[in-house]
Amino acid sequence: MTRNLIGWLQALPLAFVLAGFLVAPVAMIGMVSFWGSTEFSIYPAFQFENYRYLFSSAVTWKVFFATFKYAAITWALTLSIGFPVAFFLAFHVRSQTLQVALFLVCTIPFWTSNIIRMISWIPFLGRNGIANKTLIDWGVIDQPLEWLLYSDFSVILAFVHLYTLFMVVPIFNTMMRIDRSLLEAARDAGASGYQTLVHVILPLTKPGIMIGTIFVVTLVMGDFITVRFMSGSQRANVGRLISNDIALLQYPSAAATAVVLLVTVLMVIGILLRFVNIRKEL
Amino acid sequence: MSKMRYSRRGFLKTGTAAAAATAFPAPMIWAQEIKDITLRQFGTGVSNLNEVATKVKEDLGFSLEMTALDSDAVTQRAATQPDSFDIADIEYWIAKKVWPTGNLQAMETSKIENYDKIVGIFRSGKLTPESEIAQGTAPHTVGFVEGPGSTTFAAEETGYMTLIPTIYNADTLGIRPDLIGRPISNWSELLNPEFKGKASILDISSIGIMDMAMVVESMGEYKYPDKGNMTKEEIDLTIGIFTEAKKAGQFRAFWKTFDESVNLMTSGEVVIQSMWSPAITAVKSRGIPCVYQPLEEGYRSWGGGIGLSSSLSGMALDAAYEYINWYLSGWVGGFLMRQGYYSAVPETSKDFMSEDEWGYWFEGRPATGDITNPFGDVLAAAGETRDGGSFYDRMGAVACWNAVMDENQYMVRKWNEFIAA
Numbered sequence: 053m054t055r056n057l058i059g060w061l062q063a064l065p066l067a068f069v070l071a072g073f074l075v076a077p078v079a080m081i082g083m084v085s086f087w088g089s090t091e092f093s094i095y096p097a098f099q100f101e102n103y104r105y106l107f108s109s110a111v112t113w114k115v116f117f118a119t120f121k122y123a124a125i126t127w128a129l130t131l132s133i134g135f136p137v138a139f140f141l142a143f144h145v146r147s148q149t150l151q152v153a154l155f156l157v158c159t160i161p162f163w164t165s166n167i168i169r170m171i172s173w174i175p176f177l178g179r180n181g182i183a184n185k186t187l188i189d190w191g192v193i194d195q196p197l198e199w200l201l202y203s204d205f206s207v208i209l210a211f212v213h214l215y216t217l218f219m220v221v222p223i224f225n226t227m228m229r230i231d232r233s234l235l236e237a238a239r240d241a242g243a244s245g246y247q248t249l250v251h252v253i254l255p256l257t258k259p260g261i262m263i264g265t266i267f268v269v270t271l272v273m274g275d276f277i278t279v280r281f282m283s284g285s286q287r288a289n290v291g292r293l294i295s296n297d298i299a300l301l302q303y304p305s306a307a308a309t310a311v312v313l314l315v316t317v318l319m320v321i322g323i324l325l326r327f328v329n330i331r332k333e334l
Numbered sequence: 335m336s337k338m339r340y341s342r343r344g345f346l347k348t349g350t351a352a353a354a355a356t357a358f359p360a361p362m363i364w365a366q367e368i369k370d371i372t373l374r375q376f377g378t379g380v381s382n383l384n385e386v387a388t389k390v391k392e393d394l395g396f397s398l399e400m401t402a403l404d405s406d407a408v409t410q411r412a413a414t415q416p417d418s419f420d421i422a423d424i425e426y427w428i429a430k431k432v433w434p435t436g437n438l439q440a441m442e443t444s445k446i447e448n449y450d451k452i453v454g455i456f457r458s459g460k461l462t463p464e465s466e467i468a469q470g471t472a473p474h475t476v477g478f479v480e481g482p483g484s485t486t487f488a489a490e491e492t493g494y495m496t497l498i499p500t501i502y503n504a505d506t507l508g509i510r511p512d513l514i515g516r517p518i519s520n521w522s523e524l525l526n527p528e529f530k531g532k533a534s535i536l537d538i539s540s541i542g543i544m545d546m547a548m549v550v551e552s553m554g555e556y557k558y559p560d561k562g563n564m565t566k567e568e569i570d571l572t573i574g575i576f577t578e579a580k581k582a583g584q585f586r587a588f589w590k591t592f593d594e595s596v597n598l599m600t601s602g603e604v605v606i607q608s609m610w611s612p613a614i615t616a617v618k619s620r621g622i623p624c625v626y627q628p629l630e631e632g633y634r635s636w637g638g639g640i641g642l643s644s645s646l647s648g649m650a651l652d653a654a655y656e657y658i659n660w661y662l663s664g665w666v667g668g669f670l671m672r673q674g675y676y677s678a679v680p681e682t683s684k685d686f687m688s689e690d691e692w693g694y695w696f697e698g699r700p701a702t703g704d705i706t707n708p709f710g711d712v713l714a715a716a717g718e719t720r721d722g723g724s725f726y727d728r729m730g731a732v733a734c735w736n737a738v739m740d741e742n743q744y745m746v747r748k749w750n751e752f753i754a755a
Contacts (some may be wrong), residue, residue, distance in 0.1 A: 089743075090743075093413070093435065105747070109751065111750075111751040111754045111755065114754070114755075115754050174597075175601070178601050178602075178603055179601070179602060179603050180601060180602050181601075198531055201603070202586055202587050202603075283587075284534075284585075284586060284587020284588060284589075284598075284603075285537050285587060285588035285589070285590065285753060286580070286585065286587060286588065288753060288754035292753070292754070293750065293754060296750045296753060296754075297750065298410075299406035299407070299410070300406060300539065300746045300749075300750070301409065301410055301413060301414075302743075302746065
């Protein structure tokens with residue numbers, strides 16, 4: 053009884069924090085999404101107008117599709133870059149000092165703000181930027197490549213640059229926990245390097261991949277600033293839809309979009325978690 | 335109130351605190367107190383300049399805290415957080431949106447020393463008695479209310495102003511003459527396929543829609559009865575034309591802040607775009623040719639002014655009036671006009687500008703020597719004239735004002751779709 057009570061008491065502070073800073077704001081967003089708005093004010097109501105408009109607009113579907121597209125491509129690229137990097141760090145680098153050093157090297161770009169890391173691509177990719185100038189000097193192209201900047205390409209490039217580390221870290225972490233004797237056993241049993249990778253390392257790394265996936269997918273789906281800057285406001289994802297609404301004082305409409313986005317992301321994560329038990333990892 | 339003026343004059347004109355103290359012992363206490371006053375001003379980047387705050391401290395003794403935001407954020411803050419500011423430095427179309435919330439208080443024109451000298455645009459709506467009033471949210475239509483507490487606008491001068499006009503200009507397209515290489519004289523050039531992938535428009539709906547309307551009219555697609563107050567069909571038509579152009583790849587980017595427009599132009603990503611006058615100046619000061627191209631159809635104009643928070647009262651309110659009177663008394667006007675804006679009371683600014691500067695910026699005469707902005711950058715050499723000419727040439731050719739329409743919410747949704755398309 054007392055042990056039970058102490059347990060509850062110990063959970064209480066966190067419960068308060070979560071209730072105040074997570075549950076209440078989300079509930080508030082859910083509530084406001086049913087409100088009405090005029091140009092300069094919002095008024096309490098219970099109407100489905102915001103949702104009706106959201107689902108009836110062709111733009112919404114396109115924008116959600118674009119959001120998924122960015123998430124999927126970014127995920128595929130960060131995974132295919134992140135996995136080999138983590139693999140190299142975990143299995144090829146033998147000395148622990150070197151491992152730590154190389155891992156720190158990976159994080160160096162994160163010492164600056166992500167906005168700066170993103171914006172620094174702009175002069176590089178621009179029409180008269182370094183990339184185009186170099187390619188023209190080498191004679192590879194005659195005309196500057198227009199699609200380098202303010203396009204889907206630049207948006208995804210920035211996403212991959214910003215978020216690959218979020219894939220590397222959890223995968224590296226899981227790989228480090230793999231019992232090395234398992235690899236030896238596989239080798240003794242006659243498995244080739246490739247077979248060991250596919251049948252031993254990959255299954256054991258799944259929780260790490262899943263955690264990285266959740267990081268990358270939620271970050272990309274919730275982003276708006278990268279899309280705005282790297283596409284020169286030419287492309288949109290759901291986050292931009294919300295930020296535009298907020299800028300134009302359409303809070304209820306923004307809240308409705310946010311609720312739909314939240315539900316979508318939760319569904320995606322729900323599906324992901326069915327594949328792998330990440331508790332094992334924690 | 336009288337105490338206040340007394341003190342400031344005594345304080346400033348004698349120049350030393352000691353003299354003020356011996357001459358007027360009582361106001362001295364007040365003069366101590368005014369140092370503790372801090373007025374919080376926020377507004378768009380154009381006039382929220384630290385130089386102004388420094389000069390206020392020097393001339394009036396109290397502190398001014400400046401926050402610069404983009405137009406949307408300014409509107410949002412004025413509408414939703416009335417206690418977060420004392421002075422709102424906003425545009426007239428923003429005032430139209432924000433005034434009905436009751437977050438701002440009407441100002442008595444009798445307390446404004448230079449009220450009679452304020453340019454006609456902000457009072458009767460006419461620059462000269464013969465002028466025609468342009469379409470859109472013309473400043474005088476939202477400049478007056480019947481009395482304190484009134485949330486609807488009055489049709490003519492009433493003695494109660496919503497905003498005290500401070501700064502305004504006539505906007506047009508900015509171009510890179512070196513990259514275009516031929517004369518540009520119509521708004522329709524923005525959608526000319528010749529500039530495919532090299533055009534830009536600003537992503538601020540209330541302003542952008544007016545630029546769009548100027549372009550659509552110039553293309554001969556449609557003649558609006560009132561650009562500043564479109565019907566739903568007109569909004570669909572206007573945004574439809576631009577959505578098509580966007581899908582065809584006409585635009586390189588859209589910009590939302592001043593700096594973005596400068597970078598787009600300087601880097602050569604864009605050769606023709608909606609632009610603001612100081613952005614042109616900023617491009618030029620980097621040694622890159624850039625012209626604020628006067629166009630046949632006329633200008634899209636905007637005006638800003640200072641509004642007072644309804645929670646402002648007592649000594650802080652008196653200080654705010656002092657600030658407004660100081661604002662119109664010339665120094666700020668000169669400071670702004672030397673960057674290419676206009677002051678609401680141009681004649682008082684004349685004393686704070688050299689004859690050459692006045693001739694170049696206001697009268698449209700050729701410069702006789704180098705024209706520099708207040709920060710020392712050379713903007714024009716001897717012999718050059720200002721793009722668009724004199725004050726009366728430019729402000730007399732205004733075709734429309736930045737506007738908020740009756741169908742604004744519909745427009746905003748369509749705008750959002752245009753951006754997402």
